[in-house]
Amino acid sequence: MKIFPASKIAEIDSYTIENEPIESIDLMERASSKLFKKILKKFPAPRNCKIFVGPGNNGGDGMAIARMLAEKNYAVEVFIIKVTNQLSNDAEVNLQRLKLIKSVDIYELASIDAMPWLFPEDIVIDAIFGSGLSRPIEGVVLEVIKAINASEASVVAVDIPSGLMGEDNSKNNYQGIVKADLTLSFQFPKLAFLFPENAEYVGEWEVLPIGLHPEIIKQEQTPYKMLNREFVKSLLMPRKKFDHKGTYGHGLLISGSYGKMGAAILASRACLRSGIGLLTSHIPRLGYEIMQTAVPEAMVSIDRSDIIFTEFPDLSQFKAVAIGPGIDKKQNSYCAMINLLKEIKTPMVIDADGINILGEHPELKADLPLGSVFTPHPKEFERLVGKSDDSFTRNNMQRKFAREYGVTLVLKGAYTAIACPEGSVYFNPTGNPGMATAGSGDVLTGIILSLLSQGYSSKVATIIGVYLHGLAGDLASEKVGYEALTASDIIDFLPKAWLKLKK
Numbered sequence: 364m365k366i367f368p369a370s371k372i373a374e375i376d377s378y379t380i381e382n383e384p385i386e387s388i389d390l391m392e393r394a395s396s397k398l399f400k401k402i403l404k405k406f407p408a409p410r411n412c413k414i415f416v417g418p419g420n421n422g423g424d425g426m427a428i429a430r431m432l433a434e435k436n437y438a439v440e441v442f443i444i445k446v447t448n449q450l451s452n453d454a455e456v457n458l459q460r461l462k463l464i465k466s467v468d469i470y471e472l473a474s475i476d477a478m479p480w481l482f483p484e485d486i487v488i489d490a491i492f493g494s495g496l497s498r499p500i501e502g503v504v505l506e507v508i509k510a511i512n513a514s515e516a517s518v519v520a521v522d523i524p525s526g527l528m529g530e531d532n533s534k535n536n537y538q539g540i541v542k543a544d545l546t547l548s549f550q551f552p553k554l555a556f557l558f559p560e561n562a563e564y565v566g567e568w569e570v571l572p573i574g575l576h577p578e579i580i581k582q583e584q585t586p587y588k589m590l591n592r593e594f595v596k597s598l599l600m601p602r603k604k605f606d607h608k609g610t611y612g613h614g615l616l617i618s619g620s621y622g623k624m625g626a627a628i629l630a631s632r633a634c635l636r637s638g639i640g641l642l643t644s645h646i647p648r649l650g651y652e653i654m655q656t657a658v659p660e661a662m663v664s665i666d667r668s669d670i671i672f673t674e675f676p677d678l679s680q681f682k683a684v685a686i687g688p689g690i691d692k693k694q695n696s697y698c699a700m701i702n703l704l705k706e707i708k709t710p711m712v713i714d715a716d717g718i719n720i721l722g723e724h725p726e727l728k729a730d731l732p733l734g735s736v737f738t739p740h741p742k743e744f745e746r747l748v749g750k751s752d753d754s755f756t757r758n759n760m761q762r763k764f765a766r767e768y769g770v771t772l773v774l775k776g777a778y779t780a781i782a783c784p785e786g787s788v789y790f791n792p793t794g795n796p797g798m799a800t801a802g803s804g805d806v807l808t809g810i811i812l813s814l815l816s817q818g819y820s821s822k823v824a825t826i827i828g829v830y831l832h833g834l835a836g837d838l839a840s841e842k843v844g845y846e847a848l849t850a851s852d853i854i855d856f857l858p859k860a861w862l863k864l865k866k
């Protein structure tokens with residue numbers, strides 16, 4: 364699913380109005396009635412609704428919803444916040460329609476003194492500003508928003524919490540953003556919903572299709588996309604009857620060190636559960652028996668060092684390489700990494716201390732093989748790419764790094780972001796807080812190595828891998844909950860995740 368910047372949404376709107384064709388007031392009615400139905404479902408028993416509206420079309424939606432709720436016997440009060448003297452055309456039409464409903468009280472809110480009391484059992488509908496917001500909130504709107512946020516009422520935001528910018532909130536005043544419990548967004552999610560610092564403002568969110576024109580949605584370009592099952596499924600290569608293990612490639616996994624052999628085991632097991640033909644695990648000598656016992660399916664290549672990574676086998680036999688899980692970042696490992704980067708010609712996944720070594724020795728980035736994939740968590744990302752205080756800026760840095768070095772750069776978290784060399788970013792909807800646990804990242808590295816070895820491109824292997832990893836975590840959490848979930852559970856649910864993905 365595409366995620367459009369707020370500026371593009373107005374264009375998509377106009378195209379729909381011109382080409383469906385549909386009158387703009389009717390499009391507003393269609394959108395509002397979708398939202399109204401969702402509210403009815405959420406709050407089936409009539410309650411007091413206090414609806415705060417602004418001067419634009421977001422306010423117009425709010426007034427249309429007010430009318431629909433009143434017709435269903437909800438006690439509705441509408442507060443028009445005095446921002447300007449002028450309402451948008453469609454907001455004005457909806458105000459006139461609303462005035463015909465006798466049960467609805469309409470107030471003008473020109474100062475905070477006229478702010479009503481908000482009670483815990485009230486439903487507050489926030490229709491002050493939507494995608495037309497152009498600057499941080501100030502004046503009476505700021506006071507109103509603070510009062511809404513201080514209340515215990517249930518807050519439903521129309522399209523986007525008022526005060527939140529669709530994308531860039533780096534210069535915003537967070538005091539002036541509505542904290543919604545539920546955000547019902549029209550047609551597309553907004554980029555800002557996917558960033559952790561906005562989570563307590565957006566609350567739960569849902570996208571409501573409002574029938575914007577499919578042609579323009581197809582035509583319009585955007586760098587931001589949200590993954591879904593249909594899309595990920597369409598990327599899978601079919602397996603054929605006469606395939607043999609050579610068909611699915613031979614991968615090399617460099618992992619493990621003294622005290623961290625678990626990472627090597629987890630990554631190896633995840634790799635083998637994701638379709639690879641043959642796996643060689645390169646590990647320090649002390650891990651030999653551990654690996655052969657725990658993962659009998661893996662072949663083992665032994666380092667001359669007992670405890671760390673210092674060398675690697677002949678690379679010519681491998682279709683792809685992964686390095687990082689549990690390797691540590693001792694001087695000798697750094698030297699081996701230099702040699703590896705000089706010799707390697709296949710795509711490569713770089714994780715954990717593999718990333719940290721590159722972070723400490725940025726000159727190595729010049730030798731990265733084409734099609735490299737990085738899988739940092741936020742701290743590793745910072746060491747590799749740099750620091751930033753807000754997610755929008757961080758996302759831009761991520762895209763720039765991916766472009767500059769021709770790599771696929773993942774940033775792990777809720778809505779893991781995958782930045783691709785050509786400039787696009789895919790956000791992943793699968794996964795849950797239970798997956799923030801030791802070894803979860805090692806599992807992801809193993810899965811991506813597996814897919815690269817099978818011949819998927821770096822971008823596609825990463826997309827499938829990230830989605831599948833989250834899906835396995837979701838299936839595992841249905842059985843064991845968040846707290847008890849371990850990385851091994853994610854591996855155990857990979858078979859079910861594969862089946863669900865391909866269904």
Ligand SMILES: NC(=O)C1=CN([C@@H]2O[C@H](COP(=O)(O)OP(=O)(O)OC[C@H]3O[C@@H](n4cnc5c(N)ncnc54)[C@H](O)[C@@H]3O)[C@@H](O)[C@H]2O)[C@H](O)CC1
Pocket residue numbers: 372373375376390391394417418419420421422423424446451491492493494495496497498499500501521522523549550575
């Ligand atoms: N997605 C769709 O296709 C549809 C969306 N609808 C709704 O329309 C709004 C967007 O409406 P728009 O009129 O463009 O913008 P706003 O309602 O957000 O209001 C903008 C209004 O306010 C002024 N303004 C902007 N920022 C500030 C500020 N900080 N302080 C004061 N004033 C400000 C600006 O100049 C404008 O006058 C969308 O979110 C949906 O809710 C349609 O109803 C259906 C189709």
Ligand SMILES: [K+]
Pocket residue numbers: 421489490491492493520521522523524525
């Ligand atoms: K809003």
